[in-house]
Amino acid sequence: MTTDALFKHIELLQGARPWGRVLDAGTGSASLRWITGLNTMSWTAVTADPQRARKLRNEFSDSQRDSDRILAGNWSDPLLLGGETFDVVLADYLIGSMDRFSPYFQYRFLRRLRPHVATRLYLVGLEPYREAGDDAGGRLVLEIANLRDACILHAGHRCHREYPSDWVIGELESSGFSVEEEKRFPIIYGTKFINEQLDVCRRKLEFIENQELVGGLRSRIDKLREEALAFYDVHRGIRFGYYYVISARPV
Numbered sequence: 001m002t003t004d005a006l007f008k009h010i011e012l013l014q015g016a017r018p019w020g021r022v023l024d025a026g027t028g029s030a031s032l033r034w035i036t037g038l039n040t041m042s043w044t045a046v047t048a049d050p051q052r053a054r055k056l057r058n059e060f061s062d063s064q065r066d067s068d069r070i071l072a073g074n075w076s077d078p079l080l081l082g083g084e085t086f087d088v089v090l091a092d093y094l095i096g097s098m099d100r101f102s103p104y105f106q107y108r109f110l111r112r113l114r115p116h117v118a119t120r121l122y123l124v125g126l127e128p129y130r131e132a133g134d135d136a137g138g139r140l141v142l143e144i145a146n147l148r149d150a151c152i153l154h155a156g157h158r159c160h161r162e163y164p165s166d167w168v169i170g171e172l173e174s175s176g177f178s179v180e181e182e183k184r185f186p187i188i189y190g191t192k193f194i195n196e197q198l199d200v201c202r203r204k205l206e207f208i209e210n211q212e213l214v215g216g217l218r219s220r221i222d223k224l225r226e227e228a229l230a231f232y233d234v235h236r237g238i239r240f241g242y243y244y245v246i247s248a249r250p251v
């Protein structure tokens, strides 16, 4: 299961309906690459991170038309995209990352987004992990995620906070949307996940002052990478958790 499978599913849900004006409400390379390949009238991509906006402008300079925009802005700003509506809106791993950029705004976000959605909202999220019990692969995934968050917190930065699909569905229903479909996609983690998450840990070490703590974290990162890659070699993937795609329309 890759991100591509989630986007393919959204294409299936959209069917023959035109994409029209599309809003990527929490943009990144993956979602924007997908959107630039669709038959849209125009697209607008929003990120709360000005550095990411600059990188994306460089990355997509060839595929960006005059009518397409990459904006650095925060949904907590009541003026962001004021008065504009979009035929299709994508919120791809957006709510899960909001704690970094607009803590506690998750609870008001869908109501804030509602006036911008003309026909469809597609929302992608990661279901918060359950306990792994005696599932050895699941325990490794949790250890990696916990170590990543520990390093982020010790660096003085903010972590992602994922929200369950049940919570999202409840919020959609009380924010002026009707939920059309929810589909779950079991995750099989590979070496990309292991290395990327542990690389985040590594990068955060430079922000931690206490060198005794840095030493301990560094050796745990290296050991866990070894353990997780060895597990991957035997099992060719670590099955744990799921992504969800929710399709909703405004009412």
Ligand SMILES: C[S@@+](CC[C@H](N)C(=O)[O-])C[C@H]1O[C@@H](n2cnc3c(N)ncnc32)[C@H](O)[C@@H]1O
Pocket: 025, 026, 027, 028, 029, 030, 031, 032, 046, 047, 048, 049, 052, 073, 074, 075, 076, 092, 093, 094, 097, 098, 099, 101, 102, 105
């Ligand atoms: C995890 S990334 C999204 C992944 C992306 N769709 C991709 O293809 O990789 C989350 C995005 O949502 C944006 N975001 C998070 N909170 C936001 C907020 N309050 N306002 C605007 N953008 C926000 C982040 O800046 C980032 O661009």
